[in-house]
Amino acid sequence: MRELSTRCCVVGGGPAGMTLGLLLARQGVDVTVLEKHADFLRDFRGDTIHPSTQELMYQLGWDEEFHRLPHARLDRISIDLQGRPVTFADFRRLPVHHPYVAFMPQWDFLDFLAEKGRRFPSFRLLMSTSGTELVMSEDRVTGVRASGEDGELEISADLVVTADGRHSALREQAGLAPVTYAPPMDVLWLRVSRRPTDSIPFFTASGRGLVSIDRGDYWQLAYLIRPGGFADVRREGLTALWEGITELAPDLADRVEEIASWDDVHHLAVRVDRLRRWYRPGLLCIGDSAHAMSPAGGVGVNLAVQDAVATANIVGPRLAEGTVEEGDLARVQARRMWPTRITQALQIVIGRRLFRPDGHRVLNVPLGNDGARVPAFVRLFRWFPALSRVTGRLVGIGVRPERVEPERVRV
Numbered sequence: 001m002r003e004l005s006t007r008c009c010v011v012g013g014g015p016a017g018m019t020l021g022l023l024l025a026r027q028g029v030d031v032t033v034l035e036k037h038a039d040f041l042r043d044f045r046g047d048t049i050h051p052s053t054q055e056l057m058y059q060l061g062w063d064e065e066f067h068r069l070p071h072a073r074l075d076r077i078s079i080d081l082q083g084r085p086v087t088f089a090d091f092r093r094l095p096v097h098h099p100y101v102a103f104m105p106q107w108d109f110l111d112f113l114a115e116k117g118r119r120f121p122s123f124r125l126l127m128s129t130s131g132t133e134l135v136m137s138e139d140r141v142t143g144v145r146a147s148g149e150d151g152e153l154e155i156s157a158d159l160v161v162t163a164d165g166r167h168s169a170l171r172e173q174a175g176l177a178p179v180t181y182a183p184p185m186d187v188l189w190l191r192v193s194r195r196p197t198d199s200i201p202f203f204t205a206s207g208r209g210l211v212s213i214d215r216g217d218y219w220q221l222a223y224l225i226r227p228g229g230f231a232d233v234r235r236e237g238l239t240a241l242w243e244g245i246t247e248l249a250p251d252l253a254d255r256v257e258e259i260a261s262w263d264d265v266h267h268l269a270v271r272v273d274r275l276r277r278w279y280r281p282g283l284l285c286i287g288d289s290a291h292a293m294s295p296a297g298g299v300g301v302n303l304a305v306q307d308a309v310a311t312a313n314i315v316g317p318r319l320a321e322g323t324v325e326e327g328d329l330a331r332v333q334a335r336r337m338w339p340t341r342i343t344q345a346l347q348i349v350i351g352r353r354l355f356r357p358d359g360h361r362v363l364n365v366p367l368g369n370d371g372a373r374v375p376a377f378v379r380l381f382r383w384f385p386a387l388s389r390v391t392g393r394l395v396g397i398g399v400r401p402e403r404v405e406p407e408r409v410r411v
């Protein structure tokens with residue numbers, strides 16, 4: 001077995017892991033990021049880059065370059081309700097340099113971070129390398145065993161960070177178990193070609209719900225179904241699915257059959273959970289491995305990135321000195337638990353108001369002239385439009401935005 005020694009081994013090259021690797025290397029810390037896939041090319045991941053993450057790009061001096069990557073912009077989240085749009089979140093007045101959500105394929109974002117990371121001499125990214133097992137010495141995590149294209153590898157590290165997503169196997173091995181909350185919905189991710197003449201709102205609801213993301217030559221669609229309802233959707237068949245989509249987005253009637261088989265339907269079983277304890281000696285969990293978020297508001301990527309920034313700010317200097325203590329890891333959790341709790345609580349409360357737990361009508365929101373009562377929660381946004389600026393701030397910037405510390409390594 002090959003051996004490698006590093007200050008910090010980050011398992012998982014998603015938004016949390018890549019951001020952390022990059023920021024630690026920027027501080028001059030020797031860091032090794034393991035990513036089990038050979039590339040970042042996976043469809044239907046969190047593709048929403050919120051103002052908070054774009055502000056980090058600005059702080060890092062990379063925002064112009066970042067915004068040259070292909071993306072679409074959304075400055076408000078509105079829902080078409082009985083023929084009138086109701087705005088739930090308005091980003092336009094946020095005190096940031098880029099007051100909108102940028103829809104960017106996650107692989108472009110991760111490639112960008114990888115490219116930036118490689119400029120720092122202490123950054124090591126091992127693709128096609130899977131962290132398989134924690135190495136323990138008494139009660140302390142002292143490294144990771146990994147498996148890559150060149151065989152087995154044992155990496156010793158002062159700190160192991162799991163950023164390996166919502167199904168983290170390593171956190172389980174560390175004995176860290178999440179508290180789980182009932183998700184309000186599941187999501188089917190779909191793709192249908194787009195024409196410039198299409199007129200499809202970002203979010204439409206009529207018992208069912210559809211989020212339509214403009215990706216240039218195609219629409220990325222999130223079709224909301226009740227939790228655990230995918231088996232029923234399959235039983236009802238593709239034709240029923242096509243009808244459900246066209247009811248919400250009639251412009252797609254002539255193209256919905258591009259969803260030609262169940263292989264074109266990507267089911268996201270939504271999870272909402274969080275660890276009670278994010279660390280143990282020598283180990284820290286961040287991003288989805290510490291807290292899986294509901295897709296409401298598209299905040300998952302951004303919370304993961306914010307965790308990484310807080311970790312780099314708090315733990316980075318200690319890693320550079322070679323003295324990471326459990327108390328440092330506790331400080332990361334203390335800083336990031338609060339935004340996680342608040343965001344999840346809002347997602348759950350809003351989810352309970354908007355979603356119905358049973359039947360086909362997953363959304364408690366009427367459309368068109370179906371005469372159904374508009375929930376009080378939604379009416380509030382009609383009566384007090386300024387509320388959408390508050391939600392815009394909560395969604396776009398979050399509860400406790402992080403700032404990157406000044407650069408230590410010049411490249």
Ligand SMILES: Cc1cc2nc3c(=O)[nH]c(=O)nc-3n(C[C@H](O)[C@H](O)[C@H](O)COP(=O)(O)OP(=O)(O)OC[C@H]3O[C@@H](n4cnc5c(N)ncnc54)[C@H](O)[C@@H]3O)c2cc1C
Binds near residue numbers: 017035
């Ligand atoms: C289908 C889908 C759609 C989503 N849509 C949105 C959205 O629109 N907006 C939003 O904000 N969020 C969305 N999310 C959630 C969002 O993708 C996550 O919250 C975010 O990516 C979390 O980042 P992360 O780095 O913590 O984890 P992940 O993005 O899950 O990254 C974990 C990485 O670790 C790698 N990995 C796993 N195990 C190992 C191992 N043992 N060794 C090495 N590597 C490993 C994985 O390959 C992956 O690259 C969506 C999630 C899914 C699944």
